[in-house]
Amino acid sequence: MGVGVDGSMPNEWSDMQVMEDSTATTKKPQPSSGVEGGIKRKSKIYAIDQNIRECICLMTDSVTEVANAIKSSITSPKKNKNMYTELMFELTNISIFSEEEVDTIYDNLSKNPTLMPSFLLKPIYSKARWMRKEIGN
Incomplete structure (x- = not known):
């Protein structure tokens, strides 16, 4: 029933x-x-x-x-597109990482979109520290 x-x-x-x-x-x-x-x-x-x-x-x-x-x-497709665009912009603005590392981080975050908003809200030094940890894994 x-x-x-x-x-x-x-x-x-x-x-x-x-x-x-x-x-x-x-x-x-x-x-x-x-x-x-x-x-x-x-x-x-x-x-x-x-x-x-x-x-x-x-x-x-x-x-x-x-x-x-x-x-x-559930977010709209337009909002998702803006979030992915913002993510790539933020990743490429941290100049200590190579293009390959940025691509790897982007791919990892894209696979788990629930992490993206918190990543985007972090200060730049926290983003860099998080990216270093991700690349080390």
Whole structure:
């Protein structure tokens, strides 16, 4: 049993009505109209089912939040191109390294783009020290 990519629930849960609270962020499932028996056992089962449904709705909300965070962290191709251009500019401005060493560092950083922003923000002496360590490896 799973939740669809769009946040929909499987058919087994189709008899469930979802009602949003005043914050419009937490969804609380409500049973569809039907006759509830006065038997304690049914009440207990209903309470457990209700808790399970609430947990599923909270998990769905959490997964949606994570998916949205991932989507927002993906950079645009234009921004990527600018970052690679800036990287090459910064590497070639550190004159103590040969073209071959600059190419090696550029290739290494390009393979791991998560390192590029932190490298670009370093002062020039920190960049040179980091490059020396990379070339030594």
